Amino acid sequence: MDSMTQPFLAPAPVPHTRPLGMLGFVWTASRNPIEIWGSRAFKEPYLRANWLRVPTIIVNDPEGIRHCLVENAANYVMQPLRQRVLRPMLRDGLLTAEGELWKRTRRSLAPVFTPRNIAALTPAMQQKSQSFAQELAARSGETIDVAFQMTLLTYGILQATLFSDDITGEPEEFAHSMDKFLARMGRVDPLDILDAPAFLPRINRLIGRRSTNYFRRLIAGTMEKRAELLRQHPDRAPQDFLTLLLQADGLSRSEIEDNIITFIGAGHETTARALGWTLYLLSQSPAERQLVEQEIDAQLASPGDPASWLDRLPRTRAALEEAMRLYPPAPSLNRTALQQDRVGDMDIPAGASLLVMPWLVHRHELLWDRPGHFMPQRFLPEARSQIDRYQYLPFGVGPRVCIGSSFAMHEGVIALACLMQHLRFDYVGATAPYPVQKITVQPRGGLPMRVSLRKTQGRLPEHEARPATPIGQG
Template identity: 70%
Template sequence: MPDAVSPIPSQAPTPPRSQTPRFRAPAPVPHAEPLGFFGFIRTATRNPIEIWGTRAFKEPYVRGRWLGVPNIVVNDPAGIRYCLVENAKNYGMQPLRQRILRPLLRDGLLTAEGELWRRTRKAIAPVFTPRHIAGFTEQMRVRSDRFAETLMAREGTVVDASHEMTLLTFDILQETLFSGDIASEPNSFARSTRDFLGSMGRVDPLDLLNAPAFLPRVRRLKGRKSMAFFRSLIAETIAKRRAAIARNPDGTPNDLLTLLIKADGLTSEEIEDNIITFIGAGHETTARSLAWTLYLLSQAADERALVEQELDEVLPTLTHPSQWADKLVHTKAAFEEAMRLYPPAPSLNRTALKADRFGAIEIEAGATLLVMPWLIHRHEMLWDRPDHFMPSRFLPGNRESIDRYQYLPFGVGPRVCIGASFAIQEGVIALALLLRALRFDFVGHRAPEVVQRITIQPDGGLPMRVSRRK
């Protein structure tokens, strides 16, 4: 695999370095020696981000092989731009990624390919226009404010911030996606969602060995029942809304579900797949990013003070939550820096359909292209103190100097996340209302263990004491 390879000369500039002490965000330590075949299998199935060696964080390109297939790690922004934008038509979805996600998401936007993906993207794009997203921000505000009040009532207690942010983003999702109109009791739906998400993104050894799809993946067998139940709830909710629209076309909520049903060119099955994709990819990723932001701010008192000062001084002057993401620059910068250190989508891997070349880099037909935000966001060529929490990188005046292709929390190119603006708005609004009156202090006995599932997660959660700001 690509940890035991020869480096290729750098094409990226070396960033200037700062001398200001900053909090070093926890992460697996890159290994100095190759893992070997069985070591790679064990590590990749336990925690995929631990497979990477030191070279992967230092070199612009790294080449290796796995089961005879060339693997090329691309960390160079120019190479990323070429492969994922300029010549994106030559790079299809990586088979390993599809083997893991397609059984769960089927033909959702995240896993669809070819003409199906183009038709789905075209149908869904109007749902995520700036006008529609701005229309959802008031619902985000109301739900976040209510959630902050429930945490105030638990002042002085220790909560798992990772779990709590999952509850919050699920509450927002229910309101913006379904307007609370789901075909089951909300707590039952929440449990079903949790069980479904628990089965997502787990790498099975058979996936790594390219075994036939008919061989059962033991790691995902226990998720089949929850997945079937979850899909039945979604299908019933869609049918319920369709019937309501038929009875009274102008009397149904103008939420994401209604917009999807009214979109041209989507079947009921495709709507179901994309709702599940929104829940799996959108809800989960935003929840993790919020939790990591709270943790990182708890470890950086000066950064937390800047956010609190901003919320005290700027937030009362804003008339509508659709303004918050633009005006609360320190809050947004902390959220963006958390997504740099713990990217919502840690891998954007592709397969070369035809032989290609970029500069001195030969790309064979069938080669796997590994574009890993986990590596790129912590790469020594691209960032000053890459392992440190420094939100100032994303403040106006600094943000503009970050290459578009070195910061990829939502991907890039034709397959960039369609809900990126939705996620940013949701994240800033939620953080503003939580941190306006509350503080979250990490009380774990050791630094969180960072693991990759479908997202980058804290294994065992993030125990944090909730208190009111003085």
């Protein structure tokens, strides 16, 4: 089957052709930041603008990205606007920490995310994904919100791998609170754009305070419960991420809490959105979906170690990666220049804002053939060499590249394979989903999709649980 036939044009805001003006810019940026971009942003390697009297340099060129975020990364610190939006909720988590705190936190967390530890968690990812697929199979013929359901699935995986299910609270209660939390956490307040004094209340943060406090109470209680178990019966403590974090050197209890909140808010949410968008895009690309289904059927006839699925399912992985190109988990990387710099023919003054926008780079006309279309074959092994390292940035780049990228890729491919082995998802919305940037790129109004069984037997096989290799061993 020719998967190149009529590739699907993924829904996205239409770039504007005229300046938005000050009021239009502030309103658009606070409502949906990816709508601020005009057509030039998708055609030129560098742009310069003055936003609120601050020079702003947009870098789309891969060589410029490499220079700024890798070779000269020390010259670029986190942009104040980004910190004003995220830091009140994430505090000293890895995503918002800076300077020596960031270095110390990164060093402390690096041993937690080793390939050996990630591989040890893949059986739990498989078990949770297969159990979730069984639950959806019982709802065959129903219309479900796949965006919300993927939040439930990734929360289940998070519970199993981070906490070994040793956490209070119901999954649906958590997922609803997560939606409220993220809706506020990633939303830019007009007062933040205008750099208004910190003492002026931000409505979004006031509304989101209750869900934030809920998460912190939940995490603090879970941490204390585990810490007590480690003190009294260390041999009984699950060897999961929480235990590794509590045993890590160099992190205070409050810093561990901040990083768990960051893992939940950034890691869990980004994978959920990537899964939802992938299932939607495949539903609009029947030829691609059939190829993925055929690969899953062939490879999972003998499933083997789920840690190997990332290599054994290249077409499934390619569909996920193409979805993350079109709807990047982190749509913006914002920095401020400490000293003057130059990229290409563009001067970057000290104090200027530097924007590397995966939303732009991933859809840039100079970098991609048919950039707005869903074409997973771009990411098949034989085509990967044509993609510059710095034109595809789903997990960022440079020293601050996402520490959990390997975890997320294993989780995404395992979840997709378990869902698509026996189920099919068809989009039934009256209109195409519309992407909105919050902390991630989310579908406004969700993803209404009809779930149905692919297999005639009507029931998924029971998952045969096998013991996982303890984290830190094997």
